[in-house]
Amino acid sequence: MNNGITEIKLQNLTVKYGDATLLENLCGGFKRGQVNLIVGRAGSGKSTLLRTLAGFHKEFSGTVMAEERSFNPSGNISLVFQNPEALFFNGTVGEEVGYALKMRGLPVEEIEQTSVKWLQQWGLTPERCWNRHPLELSGGEKRRLALAACTVFLPPVVLLDEPLAGLDMRGQRSLAAMLAAMAADHIVIVVTHEPELLLAHSSSLLYLHSGSGQWFTPDAFLREALNNNSFFPLPDWYARALSPYRDTAVLPQIDAISVHRFVSECR
Numbered sequence: 001m002n003n004g005i006t007e008i009k010l011q012n013l014t015v016k017y018g019d020a021t022l023l024e025n026l027c028g029g030f031k032r033g034q035v036n037l038i039v040g041r042a043g044s045g046k047s048t049l050l051r052t053l054a055g056f057h058k059e060f061s062g063t064v065m066a067e068e069r070s071f072n073p074s075g076n077i078s079l080v081f082q083n084p085e086a087l088f089f090n091g092t093v094g095e096e097v098g099y100a101l102k103m104r105g106l107p108v109e110e111i112e113q114t115s116v117k118w119l120q121q122w123g124l125t126p127e128r129c130w131n132r133h134p135l136e137l138s139g140g141e142k143r144r145l146a147l148a149a150c151t152v153f154l155p156p157v158v159l160l161d162e163p164l165a166g167l168d169m170r171g172q173r174s175l176a177a178m179l180a181a182m183a184a185d186h187i188v189i190v191v192t193h194e195p196e197l198l199l200a201h202s203s204s205l206l207y208l209h210s211g212s213g214q215w216f217t218p219d220a221f222l223r224e225a226l227n228n229n230s231f232f233p234l235p236d237w238y239a240r241a242l243s244p245y246r247d248t249a250v251l252p253q254i255d256a257i258s259v260h261r262f263v264s265e266c267r
């Protein structure tokens with residue numbers, strides 16, 4: 001368990017690069033419980049917003065609050081960059097996953113026990129991979145190791161930039177389920193160009209466009225995307241699977257990954 005932050009609130013958050021305003025007056029919140037998504041075109045400011053929340057980008061005004069206090073990202077956040085496995089720098093899986101605990105000065109036995117448990121949590125078998133070089137793992141295993149290493153110290157807030165990109169369908173499916181499980185006791189915020197893979201696990205979606213941000217429920221986002229092609233390009237196969245339900249009161253929670261597999265198998 002983490003230290004119990006349940007919501008991060010943005011109050012008039014304006015983000016700049018020098019004189020250029022990238023995002024203006026963002027208001028709203030990211031909650032614990034289900035995955036929070038951030039979407040928007042390339043260059044709309046998604047990664048910059050994550051870096052701002054993590055305290056790395058300092059050119060902003062407004063406030064970020066947690067439990068009615070100003071949020072201090074230090075020690076409370078893990079920011080997982082795109083392709084995090086490119087940053088592996090330890091010689092074994094065991095050392096890689098335990099590194100953040102070692103940096104915090106924990107005793108060796110505690111590091112090992114926690115690392116073993118955490119590897120299992122992320123679907124990696126310690127007996128099989130503890131002494132292997134991280135680069136010997138499969139693509140999906142590398143990504144899971146990277147996420148395990150970034151979250152082993154249980155930060156209450158986890159920010160992920162494109163965590164599913166570049167994985168095969170199976171890898172995306174298992175990782176999506178793991179992120180959803182992690183959201184039960186962390187605030188999980190995911191930037192993605194493929195929201196359909198996580199919408200079934202999501203509570204809210206922040207859509208960044210032309211410097212402003214609009215919040216949607218998954219249902220409202222899908223409806224807008226189905227009705228307006230220029231709003232957000234859903235993949236064809238997904239839009240087709242949803243379109244029979246367009247006029248129903250609530251869209252079904254279609255698991256995009258199962259649909260994709262079904263469609264691929266039918267080809």
Ligand SMILES: Nc1ncnc2c1ncn2[C@@H]1O[C@H](COP(=O)(O)OP(=O)(O)OP(=O)(O)O)[C@@H](O)[C@H]1O
Pocket residue numbers: 017022040041042043044045046047048049
């Ligand atoms: N250090 C910087 N100085 C000035 N402008 C920057 C800097 N870093 C990014 N930008 C600009 O800010 C805008 C937003 O960049 P950002 O990386 O946040 O977009 P993004 O939504 O994550 O895009 P993508 O989907 O391609 O990853 C872009 O126009 C980018 O060129």
Ligand SMILES: [Mg+2]
Pocket residue numbers: 046047048161
């Ligand atoms: Mg980006």
